[in-house]
Amino acid sequence: MRVRAVRRSRFTLLTSSIGKKIAAAVSGSILLGFLLVHMLGNLKAFGGIQPGAPDGRGGLWEIDEYARFLRSMGAPLVPRGALLWTLRIVLISALVTHVALVVDLARRNRGTRPLGYARTNYAKASLTARTMMWSGMTVLVFLVLHLLHFTTGSLAGPTWDPSAVHAHLSHAFRKPWLAGLYLLALAALFPHVRHGAWSAVQTLGWNDPRRDARLRALATAFALLVVLGFASVPIAFLAGWVPDSTLAVPGATP
Numbered sequence: 001m002r003v004r005a006v007r008r009s010r011f012t013l014l015t016s017s018i019g020k021k022i023a024a025a026v027s028g029s030i031l032l033g034f035l036l037v038h039m040l041g042n043l044k045a046f047g048g049i050q051p052g053a054p055d056g057r058g059g060l061w062e063i064d065e066y067a068r069f070l071r072s073m074g075a076p077l078v079p080r081g082a083l084l085w086t087l088r089i090v091l092i093s094a095l096v097t098h099v100a101l102v103v104d105l106a107r108r109n110r111g112t113r114p115l116g117y118a119r120t121n122y123a124k125a126s127l128t129a130r131t132m133m134w135s136g137m138t139v140l141v142f143l144v145l146h147l148l149h150f151t152t153g154s155l156a157g158p159t160w161d162p163s164a165v166h167a168h169l170s171h172a173f174r175k176p177w178l179a180g181l182y183l184l185a186l187a188a189l190f191p192h193v194r195h196g197a198w199s200a201v202q203t204l205g206w207n208d209p210r211r212d213a214r215l216r217a218l219a220t221a222f223a224l225l226v227v228l229g230f231a232s233v234p235i236a237f238l239a240g241w242v243p244d245s246t247l248a249v250p251g252a253t254p
């Protein structure tokens with residue numbers, strides 16, 4: 001009887017607004033962690049060619065070596081690619097959970113507000129809070145195009161070679177329109193990450209009036225770090241601060 005009651009209360013927590021908010025905050029935090037790790041990995045584009053690691057194109061770029069490491073992580077203990085796919089499944093689950101829950105919570109919020117409450121509350125919310133859905137959708141559209149571009153190579157043309165990451169970055173970001181598109185997407189990512197990080201802190205109950213100002217500043221610093229770190233890559237290729245490796249992609253036009 002008691003076990004059933006505990007199970008029921010756990011289920012109620014999961015399906016209640018607060019349970020959903022917590023799950024949205026946890027899944028959002030997993031995505032924030034991914035963004036930080038992905039940004040740090042991208043900085044390897046500044047790493048140059050690894051000496052003594054010939055790969056048939058005269059050397060292996062540090063970012064290509066990193067991509068190779070990601071694909072063989074955990075081997076030979078686990079089959080090649082198994083750990084990468086496990087992480088991808090965690091990431092996809094976090095993304096689906098996060099999007100489904102925030103959409104559901106937004107819909108519920110709209111449906112349950114008492115008359116007269118919506119307007120005052122809406123006016124009080126910051127511009128970032130009010131535009132979270134829009135910035136989130138922009139990031140989502142960017143993500144789909146980005147995966148088709150750099151992960152599956154569907155938008156990259158017939159020269160696609162998943163192991164030539166540096167050459168593909170070089171090929172893509174020497175085009176001002178493409179670098180500009182990435183920078184625009186990152187402009188939408190900044191408010192989303194900043195407000196998302198701050199909201200997660202509040203939902204998980206880590207905020208406290210004595211340190212709220214510091215926590216808010218930390219959320220802003222985190223968002224700036226992630227976005228500026230990402231932005232440094234297209235900017236550096238566009239400005240020619242990193243060597244042009246496009247000729248390494250067979251048949252690619254620089």
Ligand code: HEM
Nearest residue numbers: 038042067088139143146150151165182189230231233234
């Ligand atoms: C200028 C910014 C960015 C650059 C240069 C960049 C670059 C890349 C590259 C080269 C890959 C393929 C890596 C490989 O196959 O080894 C990749 C994969 C990926 N990127 Fe980005 N990225 C950027 C921003 C973002 C952002 C903002 C997000 C999320 C909103 C994102 C999400 C992903 C995901 C989910 C993958 C697939 C990872 C996997 O294969 O498991 N990227 N990115």
